[in-house]
Amino acid sequence: MERPSTGRILRYRGKRGLHAIRAAIVTADIETLDPAGVHLGAVPPLDSARHVHLWxxxxxxxxxxxxxxxxxxxxxxxxxxxxxx
Structure with a gap:
């Protein structure tokens, strides 16, 4: 199964209201997440290789x-x- 990677376009289903479906871009994945930023508390960690940070x-x-x-x-x-x- 293909893993998401930084720069890829995905779809995101909203958590509130109508649960609108939006385009999103991966801003960090398990390979590109900055461990120093996580350590400093500037960036949240990822729970698995299937979790991503999005815009x-x-x-x-x-x-x-x-x-x-x-x-x-x-x-x-x-x-x-x-x-x-």
Missing amino acids: VFTPGEQGGFHEYNVPQGDEPGCWYWPPRA
């Missing part, structure tokens, strides 16, 4: 938001691969 894109002025330590899955608050065209 979630949103329409409107805000443009997006961070989500940390996001697991793969179909439930709200999870990421999944976009369908292949």
Whole structure:
């Protein structure tokens, strides 16, 4: 099974409201997570190789938001691969 990697585009299902599906980009994965940043408390750790930190894109002025330590899955608050065209 393919692991997510930094720079890949995923889909993220929101945790609140309508559980909107948004495009997101991986900002850190198990290979690129900065251990010094984790040690200093500047970056949250990842629970597994299937968890990622994301930037979630949103329409409107805000443009997006961070989500940390996001697991793969179909439930709200999870990421999944976009369908292949």
